[in-house]
Amino acid sequence: MSTEVRVPTLGESVTEATVATWFKKPGDAIEADEMLCELETDKVTVEVPAPAAGTLSEIVAAEGETVGVDALLATIAEGAAAPAPKANGGTPAPAPADDAGAEDLPVMVPTLGESVTEATVSTWFKQAGDKVERDEMLCELETDKVSVEVPAPAAGVLKEILAAEGATVEAGGQLAVLSSGEGAAASATDDKPAAETSKASSGKDVEDAPSARKLMAEKGLTAAEVTGSGRDGRIMKEDVLKAASAPKPASSRASEPSKPAAIPDAARAPIPAEDAEREERVKMTRLRQTIARRLKDAQNSAAMLTTYNEVDMSGVMALRKEYKDLFEKKHGVKLGFMSFFTKACCHALSEVPEVNAEIDGTDIVYKRFVHMGIAVGTPSGLVVPVLRNADSMSFAEIEKRIAEMGTRARDGKLSMAEMQGGTFTISNGGVYGSLMSSPILNPPQSGILGMHKIQDRPMVEGGQIVIRPMMYLALSYDHRIVDGKGAVTFLVRVKEALEDPRRLLMDL
Template identity: 70%
Template sequence: MTDVRVPTLGESVTEATVATWFKKPGDTVAVDEMLCELETDKVTVEVPSPVAGTLSEIVAAEGETVGVDALLASISEGDAGSDAAPKAKEAAKDDEAASQAPRNESGASVDVMVPTLGESVTEATVSTWFKKVGDTVAQDEMLCELETDKVSVEVPAPAAGTLTGILAEEGSTVEASAKLAVISSGAGATAAAPAQATAPAASGAEISGGKDVEDAPSAKKAMAEAGLNRDAVTGTGRDGRVMKEDVAKAIAAGTTAAAPTAAAKPRAPSAPDDAAREERVKMTRLKQTMARRLKEAQNTAAILTTFNEVDMTEVMAIRNAYKADFEKKHGVRMGFMSFFTKACCHALKEIPEVNAEIDGTDVIYKNYVHMGVAAGTPTGLVVPVIRDVDTMSFAGIEKAIGDMGKKARDGKLTMADMTGGTFTISNGGVYGSLMTAPILNPPQSGILGMAKIQDRPMVVGGEIVIRPMMYISLSYDHRIIDGKGAVTFLVRVKEMLEDPRRLLMDL
């Protein structure tokens, strides 16, 4: 009998909540197969099986709070786990066959492994394969892309040759240092590839011969609604399973049901097929994590937002007067972000609680500014961090923002690039937002929202004049920042932007 216990949860974390059990008593488990998921106030931790066997007892049920090293469950080894052993052996044989196939005549084969994912990151999801079995690849050519909770990681080919085996399909979860694929070089590689490429077709034939394959739930629903028989649809998924898009293709091609199922509802011949016009796409790990963290921020922090407006006349005048000389000397364009970053750094020194965070019953004041700059990318929102921004010049800030922006667009951000921020700026104005109230980026206590610059009539010196105005906002954690501090912070930012000379004089 082997005990399954709560693993180390991280510095200063002493307890967790059992969120989900993936197995139930009596189920067979393999070594390192996920048993359950724990949630702390900072991270989600998956608990793998330490041995192969049968889950004999669950001690901590879902929803219970457990401490570090607490007993979660018990696993019986030996004969009880015999069902798991053949599966593991069979998988090992498959891996061995895949790795040995290219050695027949080519001589050399190279394993494609999961690269280092970053500190505390133990697994990733295979999001996209850029190559298929049988394709020739050059050294360092991109083979696939992995997604973790925070970043996307591209996997290059370690050697030139032919991709002779893909061991981790799109959508599968792989652990750090797991094998993804096999590359073989030489003439034998070319010969081995077609044989393996025909494997799916053979597998499909086996399926049609009666192999039990579970079709996608969305495909089952679409077939039922369309009145299609399973035999009338050609499956293109793994092992020949029918996917939703296969059903849509069958409907578009005019396929009729061979024997409508009893569950199919009568449909008017001209009724539009809503299911065929829908598309279900699994959320990326990045989006899943972002959604969870934003909701956690709403559930945990007492978020409040205060607004003000800034007359951008002086900032725009300085920018127009010096932008050409600035770019010529420093090799980077002068934008508005450096002005806002500088103004926030000055205001954070005056109102230090905005640059602090709550840790249990303590408040941690940061005597430095690591500025997060929110940026939208094709894969989702990311917040790269510029460290010690309070010590940087205008040119240094613009260069750092430009470099981080390029890395974000190219999907090159690392874990280190997005951790450790103490305050964040979110510029919704670049998308046309007139007013914004951003959500906190935990564990930070404040985030500045920028909107677009718009000419508006303003009363200045008793006269109505047209001025370029911008609404700004501060979303803050009311548990640590009171209303006076939040309003004062935003007023200081406004004052320094409307009279940028205050930035030079540290006023």
């Protein structure tokens, strides 16, 4: 009897994911709820646990494949391990090499996913001549959406790297050559010096300094265009910098892709060698390129405008100071500023519903609920988890949910469903010291509120100059839906609610 392992629900409007990593191989014994594999979507990583204990009999969807919701990933058989397991994706595992000899195995680019035909070699974790274990990660590839780790197909020695860091490879292409078997491992130490000498003399860049190989890929140079100054002609990073700053022949310039005419010629001129040595050029990852493109698309598709105001935080700060100890004692969570801003925005959205709407073709869809997106900074970038039905939540519920989602975001444990369906977003640049900024819309939403640093400033009250803790507020909105009057009204209502929090209790 066998149990099927299927793709779980990925979240609202998310229909497919990419199989990123298998933690188990066919034939491995597994326990119930033990993690079998990891799926990646555009924004989050989803772990797939084992639905039952047994033996992983077959992997149906290999690493790199794109799978839909409820698609079959693998099967689990009850009982002991299968006698003849298969390798990734059901392909028979390579026959073991003779104990005394070595067998060369190709390391291939895995399937990258539907409609994805190429990837960039991001990082090599091993160098030519290094010993590796079966399934040990050799390198990492990057596509538009995900990073794909390439494991070793067998234990042995990494004999040759064919695609250096920065190189673009096609699906099914060869990345390296792995020498497997005991003979390869035993002779790795003795053979490595000779291999280095022969490969250095043959001009293969795999034996050059890793930093030099990476820089050559970024500069678009080949080993033949660089004169190595290291031992046995080994190319060093400094050699690549010198070659990159040297003038190129007219013929090679003619073959280069044309650059945008908006860039002045002075910007493309070679820089002095002493400046080049202090620069570091890093190629954008495919994921970062996709993010940049989508952000620009958001600017191009929406008629985005920003209006500003400022708020006196004295009322909120006094109320928070008076009740924060009692609040934490009763609810088990600290009383912060985000609950006040969330409540104030929900209150303002009920009065100006177009800020809580979106465009769908030629229709405007008004949301009679508030799913509040709260932007959270994480080590890997900015994510926006969503507080569903925030308009019906209490201060304590909002604070608890924000604290929970912040922790899950920093640990990379947010699900796709937790970041889908937001109707309005709050972004707090003040935690990083920002005094004023213009936040960018999170399509298809029509509004986003930017919070900023609280700063004591002199203000005039009743003809007197007083010091008040002030914060600049910024509302970016889609002018296609929201008129200037509506945007200003929204921001004024937020300001009024924060300067006199009692208005929130009285629904004023």
